[in-house]
Amino acid sequence: MKICRQNDNKGFFLYIDILGFSKFVEENDPQIILYTIKSALNYVKYWSKANRCFEVIYFSDSFIFYQSKPNYIDTAFMDIVGIAQYIFIFLLSNEIPVRGVISFGEFYVDISEKHNQKIYFGKALVEAHKAEKRENWIGITLEKSAYEQIPVNTISSFIEGSLIYSNKDHLLLNPFSHIISANWHEPEICEELINEIKCLKFVYKKVVEFKNKGDFTSRIASKYFNTLFFFENTINEYCFEQALKFDIKDH
Numbered sequence: 001m002k003i004c005r006q007n008d009n010k011g012f013f014l015y016i017d018i019l020g021f022s023k024f025v026e027e028n029d030p031q032i033i034l035y036t037i038k039s040a041l042n043y044v045k046y047w048s049k050a051n052r053c054f055e056v057i058y059f060s061d062s063f064i065f066y067q068s069k070p071n072y073i074d075t076a077f078m079d080i081v082g083i084a085q086y087i088f089i090f091l092l093s094n095e096i097p098v099r100g101v102i103s104f105g106e107f108y109v110d111i112s113e114k115h116n117q118k119i120y121f122g123k124a125l126v127e128a129h130k131a132e133k134r135e136n137w138i139g140i141t142l143e144k145s146a147y148e149q150i151p152v153n154t155i156s157s158f159i160e161g162s163l164i165y166s167n168k169d170h171l172l173l174n175p176f177s178h179i180i181s182a183n184w185h186e187p188e189i190c191e192e193l194i195n196e197i198k199c200l201k202f203v204y205k206k207v208v209e210f211k212n213k214g215d216f217t218s219r220i221a222s223k224y225f226n227t228l229f230f231f232e233n234t235i236n237e238y239c240f241e242q243a244l245k246f247d248i249k250d251h
Contacts, residue, residue, distance in 0.1 A: 015132055063087060077150050088175050099139060176235050180234075
């Protein structure tokens, strides 16, 4: 038996939890579930081809991406943010809500050479799991352990384009780069923009459903209200309205 460190130092770590996975499994055919999960994993395949810096683990309702090589800290940060955005948008556009956390720390893989068994553990996983349970929304959180590894000027550029502050302890990922940058008079139609619009419309639809039921305070309802509030504060009012009006069926 040998224990392989995720790297000689520490690395970035992304933990994503599918919310309501039990209901998803109960209501869908196994082939649909398998297709959705495989599609999500394939969706980030080109990231691993680009630098081979991250490995992925999937089990039940969780995705884990962990840094397998210690080099290129700045690049690894940008990659893990990109992976988080793509996975989040892909799943939510398929009406599968997820919540995730990016952390930084130790992660170990225990490999049994005799039985080919693998055990995964580490402080990065513990931190990410605790942080994910802390939040009551649908989105991706960046813990201080992750963003404090990056120079201030790099973080500042991400805040302007991809992130916004939540509080002194963590940042929240803004996944709507295409909606925000779209020219709505003559929008450039692409898969990424369509998927972002699908995400926004899905959350908006769920909020309307809860309002019609008079449910404003249950944990599930508040999760969607909190998420829509975040979306409204992330996307400017004009882009928000144009995205909701956009007819996906025409494209």
